């Protein structure tokens with residue numbers, strides 16, 4: 001059996017959480033990550049017949065039965081993952097009842113998965129139903145994206161359009177746009193269900209005045225999605241109180257999307 005602390009998926013979680021912390025996106029226990037793992041890969045590092053604890057999830061995830069996830073812990077700080085991955089992360093498998101997480105590694109201090117597990121696992125189910133290659137869900141509190149929530153209308157078309165206008169590459173990176181939920185109580189099954197319903201259509205979902213969810217095939221891709229939104233939001237926040245002299249036109253965004261061959265939300269442009 002190989003040492004789990006050398007597993008690429010553990011190291012990737014350490015690096016991603018460290019980057020997000022350093023970017024100032026995940027203060028204190030803010031943010032959480034879940035990453036769907038390949039069973040064969042997990043078996044190189046863990047005896048998967050050895051369950052440490054069983055933890056009820058509080059909801060039903062039938063399509064995830066038998067699936068393995070590495071998930072950040074509740075109340076844990078992204079800042080600390082690299083120094084102590086075994087306390088701050090856990091590897092779980094969804095039991096045959098669909099409602100129980102079997103802990104295989106981690107949460108060493110008796111802890112458990114993020115309080116946002118409903119939004120994560122429900123989002124995984126929603127994304128997998130439209131993209132079988134989806135593996136990652138990230139939640140974060142990126143500063144400028146959050147700032148923009150307080151000064152920009154929380155309308156999916158208008159918000160996406162503004163972001164697309166701020167960086168030439170935006171329409172190519174997230175052609176499907178950004179879904180938006182109003183402010184809702186976090187940590188609940190309701191916000192999980194609402195997030196998952198948006199995730200059928202969008203890989204990025206803003207939680208009004210709270211943060212953002214991103215989903216993708218890898219940690220890198222998902223981080224990059226959120227990073228690109230955050231960059232655009234930063235440009236917006238640096239310029240929104242000044243007269244706009246130049247802008248990327250809708251016709252130019254269409255040209256970009258067509259040149260790069262992405263299937264963009266045509267109804268989010270005004271052509």
Ligand code: 2HA
Pocket residue numbers: 029030031032075114115116139186187
């Ligand atoms: O887990 O970000 O939304 C900390 C959070 C809750």
Ligand code: ZN
Pocket residue numbers: 030031139140141186210211
């Ligand atoms: Zn949050």
